[in-house]
Structure formats: structure tokens, C-alpha cells
Amino acid sequence: MKELSDWETGQPAPANPGNPAGFPGTRRIQGDRLDAAIVEAVRTYPLDEAPAALRAGVMSRLKAGRIQAGRLGASMPRFRLTWVDFALSLFFAAMLGAVMLVGVMLPPPLAAYLRLQMRYWFQMLTLQPVLPLVLAAVSLASAGAAVLLAARLAWVRGILHRPPVTA
Amino acid sequence: MALQTDIEVQLVQQAQAGDVQAFEQLVLSHQRFVYNLALRAVNSPEEAQDLAQEALVRAWQGLPGFRGQASFRTWLYRITLNLCCNRLPRLRRELAQDALVESDEGEPGTAAVPAAEPSGDPAGDPARTLEAGDRRRFLHQQIDLLPPGQRLMVLMRYQQEMSYEEIAQAMDLPLGTVKTGLFRAHARLRQALSQYEEVPL
Numbered sequence: 001m002k003e004l005s006d007w008e009t010g011q012p013a014p015a016n017p018g019n020p021a022g023f024p025g026t027r028r029i030q031g032d033r034l035d036a037a038i039v040e041a042v043r044t045y046p047l048d049e050a051p052a053a054l055r056a057g058v059m060s061r062l063k064a065g066r067i068q069a070g071r072l073g074a075s076m077p078r079f080r081l082t083w084v085d086f087a088l089s090l091f092f093a094a095m096l097g098a099v100m101l102v103g104v105m106l107p108p109p110l111a112a113y114l115r116l117q118m119r120y121w122f123q124m125l126t127l128q129p130v131l132p133l134v135l136a137a138v139s140l141a142s143a144g145a146a147v148l149l150a151a152r153l154a155w156v157r158g159i160l161h162r163p164p165v166t167a
Numbered sequence: 168m169a170l171q172t173d174i175e176v177q178l179v180q181q182a183q184a185g186d187v188q189a190f191e192q193l194v195l196s197h198q199r200f201v202y203n204l205a206l207r208a209v210n211s212p213e214e215a216q217d218l219a220q221e222a223l224v225r226a227w228q229g230l231p232g233f234r235g236q237a238s239f240r241t242w243l244y245r246i247t248l249n250l251c252c253n254r255l256p257r258l259r260r261e262l263a264q265d266a267l268v269e270s271d272e273g274e275p276g277t278a279a280v281p282a283a284e285p286s287g288d289p290a291g292d293p294a295r296t297l298e299a300g301d302r303r304r305f306l307h308q309q310i311d312l313l314p315p316g317q318r319l320m321v322l323m324r325y326q327q328e329m330s331y332e333e334i335a336q337a338m339d340l341p342l343g344t345v346k347t348g349l350f351r352a353h354a355r356l357r358q359a360l361s362q363y364e365e366v367p368l
Contacts (some may be wrong), residue, residue: 040303
């Protein structure tokens with residue numbers, strides 16, 4: 001806590017209109033002296049000291065080089081990979097690998113049977129009339145995802161960022 | 168203690184050019200008030216430290232965009248209070264409402280809060296020195312009892328000597344709200360002090 005400073009003004013005390021005779025039993029200041037006492041009290045209101053770790057924490061974050069001025073804008077959300085992302089990636093990669101492996105290792109009669117079965121399902125679903133539409137939708141979705149991914153990468157690399165907070 | 172303005176402007180320019188040491192000087196100069204702003208806003212030392220650190224880091228990040236339209240400290244305090252308001256979404260509304268909390272005195276005039284006047288030198292009189300110390304402690308207690316928004320305003324006004332406009336920018340409040348808040352804070356303190364002075368010793 002800051003030490004209370006003493007009265008700052010070196011002016012002689014004006015006459016006290018509320019207690020002109022200097023009556024000793026009561027506190028009496030009025031008018032401008034009330035205002036002056038308030039302003040003086042606010043100026044000497046003790047502030048807490050900043051924690052020692054504050055400056056050190058700020059400077060270590062800056063000096064670690066993780067933050068460059070003007071990059072990674074102030075209100076930019078943090079992009080961080082967590083264990084869930086890695087676990088999901090591993091799962092989908094394993095599934096894809098398993099499908100490819102199974103496809104290669106299937107016995108020829110079974111593979112032929114599955115191809116026939118799939119052709120049958122395809123005819124049953126009668127997707128052929130809407131196939132161009134489905135392909136177009138998939139292409140558009142892929143293009144959109146590519147644009148979003150590129151924007152995301154540009155954002156993370158600081159090519160795109162929001163304007164910093166200014167007063 | 169705030170740095171001199173011209174020195175501060177120079178340090179800001181150096182920091183904008185990437186000078187970390189210059190920014191460290193700015194941190195040293197402002198960290199205490201930034202921390203106290205956050206502390207008064209969120210009432211938790213740990214959160215205040217976290218917010219103050221984040222505010223100073225964001226100031227560094229935002230320095231290239233700082234055009235000097237406001238003073239550096241106004242800009243920094245605004246970042247700090249914005250972060251506090253993000254952490255406590257109700258805070259912004261409370262700050263504005265706090266400014267309008269009524270005192271029992273009248274409404275503000277144009278010259279809302281009087282400037283400091285000489286308050287007398289009690290140094291030569293031990294009894295008056297004691298009395299002045301008691302009065303100051305009483306007023307510090309009353310400042311603690313002010314609504315947080317009004318307390319922030321009076322601290323910025325009298326400890327940092329910021330103008331009404333600067334306080335309005337830092338707190339993101341209308342100028343009239345700041346004037347009203349400061350007037351009412353002063354009126355509350357004046358009323359409390361008047362009652363205190365009435366009490367027989």
C-alpha cells in the first residue's frame with residue numbers, strides 16, 4: 001500500500017468560518033475547505049502496489065517472441081490444437097487406412113460379390129437423375145471448405161487480422 | 168507516477184518501432200494504475216493481475232494501430248476496462264449506472280466538481296495535524312464506499328489528473344455521464360464530510 005502523503009499545499013490556513021473562535025470541542029471546516037479536503041483525500045487515496053510478477057509476466061511474454069507488435073490482433077481468438085483434435089485425426093486416419101487395407105486384402109470372390117451388391121444398391125437408390133446435383137453440391141462444399149481453410153491459415157499467420165483496439 | 172507527456176510520446180514512438188525496452192518503461196510507468204483499475208473493476212487480485220497483464224500485452228500488440236488521437240494512458244485504460252467488461256459482461260452497464268447513483272445533494276451544474284483549493288497547513292499545530300489525518304482516513308473510507316464506477320472516475324480525475332473527456336474515452340461512457348458521476352461522487356463525499364464535521368469531539 002502506498003504511504004499516505006502529507007498535506008500538499010503549503011498555504012497558510014484560512015480563517016475557519018464555521019468555527020471562528022476556534023472552539024475546541026468540534027471539528028468545523030466548511031465551504032471551500034470541505035472541497036479541498038475531499039480533493040486532497042482522493043489524491044492521497046492509497047492504491048495497491050502492482051504485483052511484482054506483473055511486469056515480469058508481460059515482458060517475458062513479449063521477449064519470448066511469441067507475440068509480435070501489430071500481429072495477432074487484439075481481439076483475435078486463439079487457435080490452439082488440443083488432444084481431441086489429435087485423437088479425432090488419428091481415428092479418421094485409422095478408419096481410412098482400414099477401409100483401404102480391407103479393400104486390397106478382400107478375396108476376389110467376395111470383392112466381386114460386393115461390387116455387384118453395390119451396383120444393385122446404386123440402382124435401387126436411383127441416384128442417377130440427381131447425380132449431377134450431388135456432384136455440384138459436393139464440389140461447392142469442397143471449394144467453400146478450401147476457402148475457409150485458407151482464410152483460417154492466413155488469420156493464424158497474421159496475414160489477416162482485425163484492427164487493434166484504439167481509443 | 169505517470170511519466171512526463173513528451174517523454175511518454177517518445178517512448179510510445181520507440182515502442183511502435185518495436186523497441187521492447189521502451190515499452191517496458193511504459194509498463195513500469197502505468198502498471199500500478201492499470202492494476203488498480205482492474206482491481207477496482209473486478210474486485211479480485213488474481214483476476215486483476217491477469218487482466219492487467221493481458222491489457223499490457225494487447226497494448227503492445229495494438230501499438231502499430233495507435234495513432235495518438237488520445238493519450239497513451241487513456242488508450243491503455245480503455246483497453247483495460249474493455250477487458251474487464253468482457254470478463255464481467257454486466258460491468259459496463261453497472262459503470263454507467265453507478266455514475267447516475269443519486270446523492271442527497273442537488274444536480275450537477277456546469278462546473279461540476281471544484282478544483283483543489285489550499286486546505287491549510289496543519290504542520291505547525293499537532294492537534295490540527297491529527298485532525299487532518301483523521302479526516303483523511305474518514306474520507307478514504309468513504310471513497311471505498313462509493314459505487315465502483317464513481318470511484319474509478321474520481322481516481323482517474325484526481326490521481327491521474329485526466330480531463331472529463333479522457334475519462335469518458337477511457338470508460339467508454341458519454342461525457343455527460345462522467346460529469347454527473349463525478350459531481351455525485353463529490354456530493355456524496357461532501358455530505359459525508361459535513362456530517363463528520365458536525366460530530367462533537
